[in-house]
């Protein structure tokens with residue numbers, strides 16, 4: 502979405518934006534020792550390995566991660582690759598001046614283009630990468646081997662213009678055939694429920710946690726390890742890349758189509774539809790392979806489908822300049838059916854894949870609602886988790902989890918949920934001062950507030966306080982935090 506003009510060069514603007522998003526180092530003070538989960542005081546071995554490889558050895562885990570974030574910018578890298586892969590983009594942006602792209606440590610699912618002095622800055626929050634990855638992996642895991650193969654080969658052909666050698670393709674096909682039955686029992690109900698949890702947490706807390714189904718898979722080894730071929734997460738990995746390419750192209754479209762021209766500073770729906778179609782057309786123009794063509798279309802579909810899932814859970818109906826996702830998806834179908842950029846075989850393959858993906862989306866959606874297990878029950882994600890901890894009489898997992906959520910750079914929605922829980926527990930505590938469960942829950946929330954207070958130069962301290970005043974002013978339903986499941990036994 503195009504945004505207001507700024508009076509800095511793209512590079513200056515990007516440097517300021519990246520600095521604006523604090524990495525909350527003091528969050529570590531919240532983490533109880535040995536709380537289980539992912540210990541923030543120790544990094545997972547594969548990340549340790551990566552950090553050592555790029556020469557970052559000194560400092561606390563968060564200091565080292567921050568240094569890595571400073572050196573590695575996935576959006577900048579994606580953008581550079583995009584210009585390589587699609588020469589027509591470079592041509593379209595030639596008269597736009599300096600165009601730079603960067604990631605910021607924030608959890609929102611949207612990209613922005615800013616008109617700057619002498620060019621443009623494209624800013625994409627890292628939350629986009631997480632939410633896109635997990636959704637793509639869930640869709641990929643449950644797809645037919647034909648679909649999976651199309652995504653893998655298509656993305657490879659698009660990115661490097663060469664597919665895997667035959668021997669590797671055969672190995673992949675064999676592994677997919679061998680494992681194709683493994684996930685049948687989980688589809689569509691459990692998979693659908695996992696998808697719903699992912700998006701409910703995103704809506705309540707602004708974070709993307711890996712679904713259990715994905716966590717249960719072995720880590721996918723880096724290339725050229727042959728164990729990648731046909732790995733349950735392989736197709737999803739490529740689908741994510743395709744969706745990210747589409748997102749970046751959509752942002753480029755706002756620049757190439759001159760959406761900053763005239764008096765319109767904000768994007769209109771027509772501009773958004775135009776940007777979508779420009780992005781798909783640009784991908785299709787650059788490929789002669791039917792796999793790459795079908796995979797490009799599916800990348801666009803996935804990004805729009807993520808927006809659709811997010812809309813379904815977005816109770817706050819957050820401000821967006823983008824039209825409803827189902828209309829964007831309808832437009833995509835119409836475009837693919839009508840375009841003459843696709844030959845007969847390519848169009849057939851693209852429409853088949855779209856059909857399969859769309860059928861899965863409907864099945865996962867319905868299946869998710871049918872799946873009844875306590876951990877998939879409704880309510881605010883933070884309040885539910887706190888209730889579980891109260892019932893088990895232990896706060897450590899809660900504090901550990903809140904710290905990890907904060908680390909994802911998710912403050913505004915998370916602050917809202919924390920403040921709501923605090924107000925609700927305070928009210929209940931007043932009514933039932935002897936209830937141990939309520940006291941325990943309030944104590945947990947106040948530990949987060951207290952830790953933020955002790956770091957007075959933190960932005961988060963003010964955000965939590967503002968969210969608290971706002972929550973006090975709101976009437977709160979009283980069945981959320983210590984409802985029946987939370988009451989002490």
Ligand SMILES: [Zn+2]
Pocket residue numbers: 502503751752755768773776
């Ligand atoms: Zn847009």
